Amino acid sequence: MANFFPKWTNQLPWKVVICLGVLTLSIAAAVTYYFTPKFTRVGYQPTQPVPFSHALHVDQLGMDCRTCHSFVEVASHSNVPSVQTCMSCHTQIKPDSPKLAPVRAAWNGGKMDGPPVNWVRIHRLPDYVYFNHAAHVNRGVSCYSCHGNVNTMEVVYQHEPQSMSWCLDCHRQPENALRPPSEVFNLNWKATSAHEQYQLGSRFKAEWGVNPPTDCGGCHR
Amino acid sequence: MAEGTLSPVEERARASVERAPLVAPGRTRGWISDYVSSIVEAKTPRWWWVAISITGTLLLVLIACTTYLVATGVGVWGNNHPVGWAWDITNFVFWIGIGHAGTLISAILFLTRQKWRTSINRAAEAMTLFAVICAAIYPTMHVGRVWMSWFLIPVPNANGIWQNFRSPLMWDAFAVLTYFLVSVLFWYTGLIPDLATLRDRATTKVRKFFYGILALGWRGGNRQWRHYEMAYLLLAGLSTPLVLSVHSVVSFDFAASVIPGWHTTIFPPYFVAGAIFGGFAMVLTILIPARAVYRPLGDLITVSHIDKMCKVLLFTGSIVGYAYLMEMFMAWYSGNPFERATFWYRATGPYWWAYALMILCNVAVPQLLWFRFFRTHVIWVFVIAMFANVGMWFERFVIVATSLTRDFLPSSWGMFHPTWVDIAMFAGTFGLFGTLFLLFIRFLPMICMFEVKAVLPSANPDSGGKL
Numbered sequence A: 001m002a003n004f005f006p007k008w009t010n011q012l013p014w015k016v017v018i019c020l021g022v023l024t025l026s027i028a029a030a031v032t033y034y035f036t037p038k039f040t041r042v043g044y045q046p047t048q049p050v051p052f053s054h055a056l057h058v059d060q061l062g063m064d065c066r067t068c069h070s071f072v073e074v075a076s077h078s079n080v081p082s083v084q085t086c087m088s089c090h091t092q093i094k095p096d097s098p099k100l101a102p103v104r105a106a107w108n109g110g111k112m113d114g115p116p117v118n119w120v121r122i123h124r125l126p127d128y129v130y131f132n133h134a135a136h137v138n139r140g141v142s143c144y145s146c147h148g149n150v151n152t153m154e155v156v157y158q159h160e161p162q163s164m165s166w167c168l169d170c171h172r173q174p175e176n177a178l179r180p181p182s183e184v185f186n187l188n189w190k191a192t193s194a195h196e197q198y199q200l201g202s203r204f205k206a207e208w209g210v211n212p213p214t215d216c217g218g219c220h221r
Numbered sequence B: 001m002a003e004g005t006l007s008p009v010e011e012r013a014r015a016s017v018e019r020a021p022l023v024a025p026g027r028t029r030g031w032i033s034d035y036v037s038s039i040v041e042a043k044t045p046r047w048w049w050v051a052i053s054i055t056g057t058l059l060l061v062l063i064a065c066t067t068y069l070v071a072t073g074v075g076v077w078g079n080n081h082p083v084g085w086a087w088d089i090t091n092f093v094f095w096i097g098i099g100h101a102g103t104l105i106s107a108i109l110f111l112t113r114q115k116w117r118t119s120i121n122r123a124a125e126a127m128t129l130f131a132v133i134c135a136a137i138y139p140t141m142h143v144g145r146v147w148m149s150w151f152l153i154p155v156p157n158a159n160g161i162w163q164n165f166r167s168p169l170m171w172d173a174f175a176v177l178t179y180f181l182v183s184v185l186f187w188y189t190g191l192i193p194d195l196a197t198l199r200d201r202a203t204t205k206v207r208k209f210f211y212g213i214l215a216l217g218w219r220g221g222n223r224q225w226r227h228y229e230m231a232y233l234l235l236a237g238l239s240t241p242l243v244l245s246v247h248s249v250v251s252f253d254f255a256a257s258v259i260p261g262w263h264t265t266i267f268p269p270y271f272v273a274g275a276i277f278g279g280f281a282m283v284l285t286i287l288i289p290a291r292a293v294y295r296p297l298g299d300l301i302t303v304s305h306i307d308k309m310c311k312v313l314l315f316t317g318s319i320v321g322y323a324y325l326m327e328m329f330m331a332w333y334s335g336n337p338f339e340r341a342t343f344w345y346r347a348t349g350p351y352w353w354a355y356a357l358m359i360l361c362n363v364a365v366p367q368l369l370w371f372r373f374f375r376t377h378v379i380w381v382f383v384i385a386m387f388a389n390v391g392m393w394f395e396r397f398v399i400v401a402t403s404l405t406r407d408f409l410p411s412s413w414g415m416f417h418p419t420w421v422d423i424a425m426f427a428g429t430f431g432l433f434g435t436l437f438l439l440f441i442r443f444l445p446m447i448c449m450f451e452v453k454a455v456l457p458s459a460n461p462d463s464g465g466k467l
Helices: A007-034 A054-060 A083-090 A098-110 A133-137 A143-147 A164-172 A194-208 B008-017 B029-041 B046-072 B087-098 B101-111 B121-142 B146-152 B168-201 B205-214 B222-255 B267-293 B295-299 B303-334 B337-348 B352-370 B372-376 B378-405 B420-443 B449-454
Strands: none
Touching (some): A083 A098, B046 B121, B046 B420, B087 B222, B087 B267, B087 B378, B087 B420, B101 B168, B101 B222, B121 B146, B121 B267, B168 B222, B303 B352, B303 B372, B337 B378, B352 B372
16 A cells, blocks of 8 residues: 655644644633633623713712612612603702703703703613622622622723622522622622621521522513 | 253243344454445445435525525424424424434443444434434524524623523533534444554555544554543443433423423423433434345344344334323323313324324334234334334424413413424424435444454454364
8 A cells, every 4th residue: 555645744633633622722712711701791891971980979979879779679670760860959059060061951950851861871781681789788798799899980880800700609608798788889898808798698598588599480581 | 862952942032132243243353344344445336426415405495585584583383372482492303302312322322232223323322412402403593693692602792691500401412512522432432443454455545545534543452442431430330320411401390380281290300201202213224225135244233132122122112102291191190171171182183193193103003013923024113113203303393382372361372383494493403314324334434343352252252263
């Protein structure tokens, strides 16, 4: 039999195998890094029609989250405030600020019939995920756990990946996130140590009977 | 009486115990290589083009239907409440069952030293692979969101979830994938020496390259043969339990549920026997035409081979018949009213004709194979094998659909009506199967040349070099 292939091809299979191995690993690594919400979602910071500063309102002025997001404790959906909420202060404070022009246009002198403010949604769960704000904040899960330190953000951005595995991390071990009910809306609260957090969280979990669902039907009805 | 002469009685006695030769007398080793390779090397015959244009058209139908299904949703099938599993699962089990004969022939018959396997194992294994490919289409499409079907594979993912290992559907995915992988390895390992033969005979550059790559540098040295024999033996050992496990696990899809007519312990052996029955029927269905087209193959796949396959068909067909009877008996003996009602419904309800066809094709018609006449006349064998093919499809349909049409509550009773997509896809899988098989015949040696040479009389050390 003749030699169809030159001698250097003897090493070819190994080279191919190694290249394919490296390629597979690189693709897996790239997908893991670039194709998950950790990369695609975290840090998403769109320009909003009104440069509303949470840092100013919450951190400096000391307003509570619930002043504007008023249904968060009673509804599954945490509302974006209506312009009436904004104007209840801003008719008095900085009533002529050019930054507030879209709000005033929507308010339209109290008739509320102007073009609505087109806030850009940041935290977007798939439509087959049923998340309930009230269920979480009433059982010691702080805004902080999912939204980060919004109180210090000039412009809000997504702080957490909010992927399914991220949800499950907490659903499987809620003691790492539960805090005293009085501190749910205090975004600066922090347990003094990881150990204390675990102790507190375990106690709340036991006392309140926190048993987060980890079956499909818990979130995908 | 003189030495060496036999009385007529003795002669007849000897003739009845002597086995028919596995290769027709006069065929030499050289002829085997020349003839089997010539099928691949000759100019593409006209019948091949005609055949592949038919199967290729059907394959296009399959691709079109699959695209339509993925783009629209599984609702284009007739599956609907209460029959959530219908033709898709029927066809899945049908094709997977066909995929059993190949590995049975190549692994179990290898381990049990059945030399008659040598001329049929290559084609049967190829058929196995193609049947499993056809089968895999159905569950993949049935999941609905096809792009999510990788969820079946346990890899770490961004959803932080893991497979439900308590589900028999999960076991099924593993069983079928394992079976496919091992079958591919087994088939390819067995092909290597013959690919080297084709490489060495190749005259064109493309052929040299193509078969040269596939032959993986096989030179036929002693060391290589020793490694080969060991690898083949190990793979045969690995495949043997798979022959039994795959269809057992497929039967768990049903048996592990609570539906009357499905929840039975007889299912695993009954399914395995049915799979071997259906598989051998399909082997006969494709080898008999191949033998008719390439007439000299009749000297390698002799009437005696077909006779032996018919015996397997008869045996497994009878097991299946026994299982049908036993199902009926157990339904009555269990005293469970739902079980009784289901089986009574199967035989006498609106699907009575499917049940009757199943009994006719799988139990009644194969009984003809008790007669040597039917086992040795290939036309009859072909007809009986076709009956078995039809019967095995109806068996799966009867199991899958009739149990679902009558649930526990009369409020959830209904009938199943296939849509045109159901029908076109089923026809399309035959197109896929046929296309793959035609490509196989055209580009790979259909008969395992080196193994057939080993069963020639001249390969026997005691033959004294006689042909």
